Amino acid sequence: MFTFYGEAEETQQGLRQRRDVLYKKVVSRLKDLLEGTKWMEQLTNNWIDPLNTSIKKSAVQQIKQHSFNDGLWGQQDNKKTKKTRAKDDNDEKEAMKWLSRMQKLSGILSATPGHSTRRVRIAILDTGCDDDSPFFHLPSNISRLKGWKDYVDGSEERVDKHGHGTHLISLIMDIATDADVYIARVAEDATGLSTASENVAKAIDWASKEWKANIITMSFGYTEEQQCISNAILNALNDSHGSILFFAAASNSGSNQVEMFPARHASVISIRATNADGQYESFNPPRSDNDTVTFGTLGLKVPGAWLSDHIGKKCQTGTSVATAIAAATAALLIGYINRIEVGASSDFILQNVKRKINTHRGMLALLKALSTGTLNQHSLYLTAWQLLDKSEDERWIKIAGAVADV
Structure with missing residues (x-):
């Protein structure tokens, strides 16, 4: 010693x-x-x-x-200068404006006349959910938590001892207001992730087979491929005939590290983080050789729910936050398209569009059509709110055109 x-x-x-x-x-x-x-x-x-x-x-x-400042997942250093605190305050305000714009879009798309036989189902694999958090005191929120599976302690009750999962769930529910949420607790915290790959694989299997999820989102990553997770992803795709979407966080280590797994898996949509103006943050990883484009969305100082012993919302930064927002955007779009009604002459086209947007290639095409370019070559910024200024017919033409060649 x-x-x-x-x-x-x-x-x-x-x-x-x-x-x-x-x-x-x-x-x-x-x-x-x-x-x-x-x-x-x-x-x-x-x-x-x-x-x-x-x-x-x-x-x-x-x-x-x-060592780390205040723990896990971007918690802030208390010893900040006035200038730094002022920047953080401004970033938070801009993030709130950004979220308000997405919530406005959600309200409009959710109010679209029509009928869907099935609500969108999104499965969140993370640290769980603290349903005692004030966010879930609203009946309209708590009622949308439809499924729970704990691969850590086997708890029958929803639990989150960290807060990361609770934060992401609140973001998803605020944007995809018509989606139902299913939660798989795969690790208690970051330390537990080292032995959680089997939990993740089991959760993917459960979410696809038992919950029939449309979307599975994973705001974590490994430097090396986890074969059990790859197998679970491929099995889910085979069982659903390709009609299931996977989202995962790219990495927060900048150019010091390649894109993490499962984000770099060929059947997973990898998400990077931007500020509220669409600028890619420096902690994003470089583009992989096989990526023609990358997608980024808000991931800086994003306020969301936290554990019940925390007063108010808590801001988080990183690609995991951006991943939740991107997955919620996809859920919002799928829910909207499922409600669209067209004339008999266009019904075949509509059914084809509905089928395509639930596939990896189809959703990539739609997200690309609803993105704008950035100063970073091949890097796109998700701007789904561009649908706000369009008529119903214009939205339909935009969406149908996006997936026409898929």
């Missing part, structure tokens, strides 16, 4: 040896573990670096200086 503390009389060589042992046996292994299995918002840029022997501080003090 080695000690963390150095003596004042130790030579530079002794300090260097202790530093190297500490980094090799503790810090490096911890870093590899966290990089290998993590939820998207867990990481910051403050990775623990090898100790500097010129600074006369203990190893424990060094580690504390370089």
Whole structure:
């Protein structure tokens, strides 16, 4: 066993040896573990670096200086400058405006005359749900929680001990106001994700077979492919004849890391994060070689529900937040298209469109048509609210045209 503390009389060589042992046996292994299995918002840029022997501080003090600020998934450092706090406040205000625009679109599309025989079903694989949170005190919200499966503790009651899942669920429900929500708790927190791949695979299987989900969203990732998850995705696609959509968060490590799995899976729609003006954030990963385009949406300082012991909403940043918003947008569009009614002469076209938008290729085509270009080449920004200014006929033409060649 080695000690963390150095003596004042130790030579530079002794300090260097202790530093190297500490980094090799503790810090490096911890870093590899966290990089290998993590939820998207867990990481910051403050990775623990090898100790500097010129600074006369203990190893424990060094580690504390370089560790995460306030925990997992982008929780904020309390020691912020006034300038930084002002920027955060502005980013939050802009995010609220952005969400208001999407909620306006949701209200209009949901009020479209017509009838759908089946509501859209979206399955959220995450840390669970705290239904004691004030968000779920509204009957219109709690009544839309239709399914629950706990792969962590086997609880029959909905539970979330972290808050990440609760936050994402509230975002999805605020945008896709007509969708029903099904929740699979696959891990308690980021640490639990390291052994959760089988839970994720089982949840995908359950969501597709038992819940008959239209959309499965996963705001987490692994550096390496998890074969059991890949198998579950392919089985779900086969069972549904390709009529199920998967969304996953790309990564929050910038160009230091490639796109995470399952986001880089060929049958999964990978989502990156932008600010409220559509600018891609620096923590997004580079585009994969096999990606012709990438999709991004709001993922900066996004307010949403949190655990019941937290007063008010909580802002979160990252591709996991953006993924929830993108999945909700897809659910909103599917629900709208399912309600569209056309004349008998166009009924064949309508049924064809409804079939296509539930497939991977069809949804990619629709999202592309409802996106705008950015300063980043091949990077698109989802702007579904462009449908706000269109008549019913214009919306139908836009959507039908988007998937015509799929």
